[in-house]
Amino acid sequence: MPGEDMEVDESVTSVKLKQAFAGALLGRHAEHGDDTLTVRREAWRDVARFLRDEPDLRYNVLMDLTAVDYLTLGDGGTAARYEVVAHLYSLPHNQRVRLKASVPDDDPHIDSLMPVWEGANWFEREVYDMFGITFDGHPDLRRILLYNGFEGYPLRKDYPQDKEQPLDHNAQDPTFYMNKRDDAGSETRHMFVHMGPSHPAMHGVIHMTLELDGETIVDGDTEIGYLHRAFEKEAESHTYTQVIPYTDRLNYVSPLINNVAFVLAVEKLFDVEAPERCQYIRVLVSELSRITDHLTCIAANAMELGAFTVYFYFIKAREEIWRLVEAICGARLTTTYTRVGGVMADLPADFADRLMEVLALLDEQMHDVERLLQKNRIFHDRMRGTGIIAPHDALALSFTGPVLRSTGVDFDVRKTTPYLVYDRLDFDVPLGETGDNYDRYLVRMEEIRQSVRLVEQCMAQMPDGPVQLDDARMTMPPKAEVYGTIEGLMNHFKLIIEGIKPPAGEAYVSVEGANGELGFYLVSDGTGRPYRCRVRPPCFALMQGLQKMLKGGMVADVVATFGTINMIAGENDR
Amino acid sequence: MGLETIFGSGFITSQLNKIINWGRKNSFFPLPFVTACCGMEFMATWGSHYDVARFGAELPRFSPRQSDLLMVVGTINHKIAPVLKRVYDQMCEPKWVIAFGACASSGGFYRNYATVQGIDRIIPVDVYIAGCPPRPEAVLEGLMLLQKKVEGEDILNRGAPIMVNGQAYSEERLVHVEPPMDRRANHVIASHEGPGVHPWQGFEEAERR
Numbered sequence: 106m107p108g109e110d111m112e113v114d115e116s117v118t119s120v121k122l123k124q125a126f127a128g129a130l131l132g133r134h135a136e137h138g139d140d141t142l143t144v145r146r147e148a149w150r151d152v153a154r155f156l157r158d159e160p161d162l163r164y165n166v167l168m169d170l171t172a173v174d175y176l177t178l179g180d181g182g183t184a185a186r187y188e189v190v191a192h193l194y195s196l197p198h199n200q201r202v203r204l205k206a207s208v209p210d211d212d213p214h215i216d217s218l219m220p221v222w223e224g225a226n227w228f229e230r231e232v233y234d235m236f237g238i239t240f241d242g243h244p245d246l247r248r249i250l251l252y253n254g255f256e257g258y259p260l261r262k263d264y265p266q267d268k269e270q271p272l273d274h275n276a277q278d279p280t281f282y283m284n285k286r287d288d289a290g291s292e293t294r295h296m297f298v299h300m301g302p303s304h305p306a307m308h309g310v311i312h313m314t315l316e317l318d319g320e321t322i323v324d325g326d327t328e329i330g331y332l333h334r335a336f337e338k339e340a341e342s343h344t345y346t347q348v349i350p351y352t353d354r355l356n357y358v359s360p361l362i363n364n365v366a367f368v369l370a371v372e373k374l375f376d377v378e379a380p381e382r383c384q385y386i387r388v389l390v391s392e393l394s395r396i397t398d399h400l401t402c403i404a405a406n407a408m409e410l411g412a413f414t415v416y417f418y419f420i421k422a423r424e425e426i427w428r429l430v431e432a433i434c435g436a437r438l439t440t441t442y443t444r445v446g447g448v449m450a451d452l453p454a455d456f457a458d459r460l461m462e463v464l465a466l467l468d469e470q471m472h473d474v475e476r477l478l479q480k481n482r483i484f485h486d487r488m489r490g491t492g493i494i495a496p497h498d499a500l501a502l503s504f505t506g507p508v509l510r511s512t513g514v515d516f517d518v519r520k521t522t523p524y525l526v527y528d529r530l531d532f533d534v535p536l537g538e539t540g541d542n543y544d545r546y547l548v549r550m551e552e553i554r555q556s557v558r559l560v561e562q563c564m565a566q567m568p569d570g571p572v573q574l575d576d577a578r579m580t581m582p583p584k585a586e587v588y589g590t591i592e593g594l595m596n597h598f599k600l601i602i603e604g605i606k607p608p609a610g611e612a613y614v615s616v617e618g619a620n621g622e623l624g625f626y627l628v629s630d631g632t633g634r635p636y637r638c639r640v641r642p643p644c645f646a647l648m649q650g651l652q653k654m655l656k657g658g659m660v661a662d663v664v665a666t667f668g669t670i671n672m673i674a675g676e677n678d679r
Numbered sequence: 680m681g682l683e684t685i686f687g688s689g690f691i692t693s694q695l696n697k698i699i700n701w702g703r704k705n706s707f708f709p710l711p712f713v714t715a716c717c718g719m720e721f722m723a724t725w726g727s728h729y730d731v732a733r734f735g736a737e738l739p740r741f742s743p744r745q746s747d748l749l750m751v752v753g754t755i756n757h758k759i760a761p762v763l764k765r766v767y768d769q770m771c772e773p774k775w776v777i778a779f780g781a782c783a784s785s786g787g788f789y790r791n792y793a794t795v796q797g798i799d800r801i802i803p804v805d806v807y808i809a810g811c812p813p814r815p816e817a818v819l820e821g822l823m824l825l826q827k828k829v830e831g832e833d834i835l836n837r838g839a840p841i842m843v844n845g846q847a848y849s850e851e852r853l854v855h856v857e858p859p860m861d862r863r864a865n866h867v868i869a870s871h872e873g874p875g876v877h878p879w880q881g882f883e884e885a886e887r888r
């Protein structure tokens with residue numbers, strides 16, 4: 106959101122960068138408060154390293170790395186067709202910067218950032234997969250979401266959206282598994298075990314290849330992309346309002362948070378803020394969604410470890426919350442509740458009473474589950490000391506959310522850059538100590554309680570008022586005006602046929618999703634459809650660290666660790 | 680000679696059909712091939728609230744060799760399609776397939792390079808459940824429809840056309856399911872569908888019960 110000193114021309118980052126690399130900085134802007142630096146392609150890695158190491162900057166987290174194809178925007182994409190875009194975050198100084206570099210069409214390559222941030226790994230593979238830009242120095246550049254044999258790069262503007270390239274369904278040899286771990290050159294007594302893509306404990310489809318020495322995991326590889334359904338490409342051919350239903354299906358366990366995040370990004374392009382009541386409602390539904398997400402995660406995790414009762418208890422609690430959600434927006438799961446500038450409808454009349462009942466039931470179930478699990482020897486044995494990740498590794502791998510907090514790093518977007526009305530609400534951010542599976546479980550349980558606190562405060566503080574901005578650029582006129590006045594009719598027609606048209610520009614918004622920082626990076630060309638709509642999926646970063654968490658552990662820990670990471674395939678593969 | 684002369688021809692096979700199909704339809708072992716958002720409703724249906732155990736299908740088997748009902752829950756893209764085919768091929772007869780949700784049935788609202796436009800491009804489907812995602816009630820309805828279908832099968836020749844009210848049901852393995860909006864809408868359905876098809880919608884039977 107726009108801050109006070111954002112209008113000044115120079116930021117600390119750009120001043121420092123100019124001092125160190127006089128010729129490398131090509132341009133800078135701070136549209137919508139996002140500090141943006143364009144640098145020369147040749148200096149990409151040096152600049153990145155400088156930003157990470159300079160004591161006054163310390164951008165130690167690579168939040169997101171993606172690309173944009175400017176073929177049909179600007180100068181027709183001749184000299185600088187692609188732009189590689191990185192979003193950096195500095196935990197010590199709590200600031201963000203966007204770093205960009207142009208990549209020409211005839212020679213699409215750029216330095217890999219893996220030597221600077223290990224977490225660049227999968228992000229760069231994705232850019233390669235989708236845009237065909239190669240990264241020099243990347244040790245393992247191959248397709249990630251798509252498969253061998255796929256020709257072309259789908260997020261390029263000249264790739265037709267519906268050009269399918271099916272595989273041979275009867276292929277007996279699954280050669281499309283592109284695992285780097287293959288028998289060649291490894292210890293002969295090591296065994297390779299495949300887990301997934303169809304496996305009982307793989308809720309969501311992934312495929313792991315594990316190299317085992319006895320029962321110990323020596324090495325492994327994760328193959329994802331089995332639920333890639335081209336969200337980002339679909340978004341480019343839909344109006345902003347039509348994209349909202351697609352965001353439901355990103356992290357489908359907490360769809361309301363995605364809805365909120367997406368419209369916040371569009372509102373940032375417009376530089377508007379929703380009415381106060383609407384902001385409270387958005388916080389309220391986000392927190393309800395966070396509760397359902399954590400419930401589902403713990404339920405599935407416990408079930409996979411054999412504690413089936415927990416599953417039934419928590420699914421029951423989730424069912425009750427879903428009924429509330431259904432009362433709010435008419436759907437249990439695919440909510441599509443928010444609109445640009447507001448929400449679809451106000452809360453129902455009897456909402457407060459029903460909410461209290463549900464929260465009481467939730468409290469009961471939480472209490473029962475705590476007794477079932479925290480006093481359970483088996484649960485402790487399976488969860489304690491397994492799947493450990495160190496804080497510095499977690500940061501280097503771009504971890505966020507409960508998994509990062511379980512290592513003791515205090516990072517929660519709701520606290521560091523409060524959006525909506527989080528700064529008026531009182532809540533704690535639970536932190537773990539060891540970064541093992543048990544800590545992640547405890548962090549999630551405590552976050553449920555904190556979310557309940559937030560929900561209660563929202564209900565107490567929520568003012569009366571409209572839930573939708575009165576702004577003709579994004580809000581439908583009332584029906585009486587549509588039928589009664591020519592302006593109303595025109596406005597309605599334009600909003601329906603052409604869609605909402607944010608001013609041209611770019612904006613990145615991040616919110617605290619249930620699994621970590623959920624970001625939307627929008628590039629608008631001033632038309633009714635996003636030119637580029639990029640999601641920063643929290644699980645994607647977590648999944649690239651999975652093998653690091655598993656290495657050295659037992660094969661039986663895979664299930665527990667995978668469960669606490671809470672991978673949601675819809676968000677991971679998009 | 681033999682029992683046929685006493686009971687009339689076809690008595691034994693028809694009674695055998697009945698008893699075996701009764702067993703089959705009340706003890707499905709589903710293999711949930713869960714990929715996407717529909718899986719959340721799958722979990723809800725299999726939870727205690729909707730209690731799928733009432734239909735004898737509460738025990739998911741994750742090995743294709745131990746299951747007879749493949750539930751394809753969620754979007755299937757081109758990368759996972761060969762895996763789905765393989766899982767289906769590994770299942771032993773008799774086996775049935777439910778396409779759970781809009782994506783599995785038709786690709787849903789994903790019309791793009793990645794998504795398979797309906798699993799019936801890869802494997803045969805018995806029951807399609809509409810919805811994005813289908814509500815648990817619709818899932819149960821779909822399960823009951825499959826039960827009805829199994830009831831009418833000839834165990835020796837499962838590929839044979841199914842006889843419905845004395846007429847051959849033509850589309851061999853296809854039953855389209857809409858979520859039951861209003862059970863009393865029988866006459867509406869009857870006026871839209873030819874005879875021999877609409878009893879398969881399952882409304883009549885439900886009405887009688």
Ligand code: SF4
Pocket residue numbers: 354439715716717718752753754779780781782783787810811812813
């Ligand atoms: S039908 Fe809807 S809910 Fe089900 S997998 Fe497809 S998009 Fe998700």
